Amino acid sequence: MGAVTRSGEPPAARALGAAALAVGACASLASLVLMRSQRGEFSPPTTTPVRGLYGAAALLALSVLADSALEHDRGEFRNPGMFTPLVTASAAFAAAAGEMTGERRGADLAYATAVGIGAGGLAFHLFNLFKRPGRLSWHNLFYAAPIGAPAALSLAGLLGLAARRVRRGWPGAGRALARLSALGLAGTVGEAGLLHFRGSFQNPFMWLR
Numbered sequence: 001m002g003a004v005t006r007s008g009e010p011p012a013a014r015a016l017g018a019a020a021l022a023v024g025a026c027a028s029l030a031s032l033v034l035m036r037s038q039r040g041e042f043s044p045p046t047t048t049p050v051r052g053l054y055g056a057a058a059l060l061a062l063s064v065l066a067d068s069a070l071e072h073d074r075g076e077f078r079n080p081g082m083f084t085p086l087v088t089a090s091a092a093f094a095a096a097a098g099e100m101t102g103e104r105r106g107a108d109l110a111y112a113t114a115v116g117i118g119a120g121g122l123a124f125h126l127f128n129l130f131k132r133p134g135r136l137s138w139h140n141l142f143y144a145a146p147i148g149a150p151a152a153l154s155l156a157g158l159l160g161l162a163a164r165r166v167r168r169g170w171p172g173a174g175r176a177l178a179r180l181s182a183l184g185l186a187g188t189v190g191e192a193g194l195l196h197f198r199g200s201f202q203n204p205f206m207w208l209r
Helices: 011-037 048-074 080-099 107-130 138-143 148-167 173-198 204-208
Strands: none
Touching: 011 080, 011 107, 048 080, 048 148, 080 107, 080 148, 107 148, 148 173
16 A cells, blocks of 8 residues: 555645635635725626526535535545635635626636636546445445545536526526536436435435435
């Protein structure tokens, strides 16, 4: 086996996590600085669909922030990269919530960072899954790093980017957003079904998800 640190993480994994944290933190900070510098320069969205998209992006980013904080705290933040989704989800939430009162140019950077960090987190969680003994087994699907959380971070970023484009008259937005919503719902059903299956559907309300 390769060398591991006191945290139980291989040095290469910790270095990769630290790099992801540095990139995510720098991009998120830059987006927040840009948004703050341009506060009040743009009018708030006037259509309900655009406000709804901003609200969905903010709510999803907030849920990722809460879920990642809880799960990564349980993992004792053994890898510096575990702090990354907390930073990027916070920036995406601030961007989406802020744009409900006025467009911010730096918000695009916050959303794009969420998409990129979410994709990187998904790849890392899949790696964590397949490196375990048994690889793609029920036990590993139940207890390895969940793949839904980083995907949700990317989805929050995509919703924020979509809201900005819908606001500017994006042609074909309806179909694209319908596909994106269907993909997000499929992921939600899959993850909820997996975790409730792990719980043997002991409560009838588990079927409602």
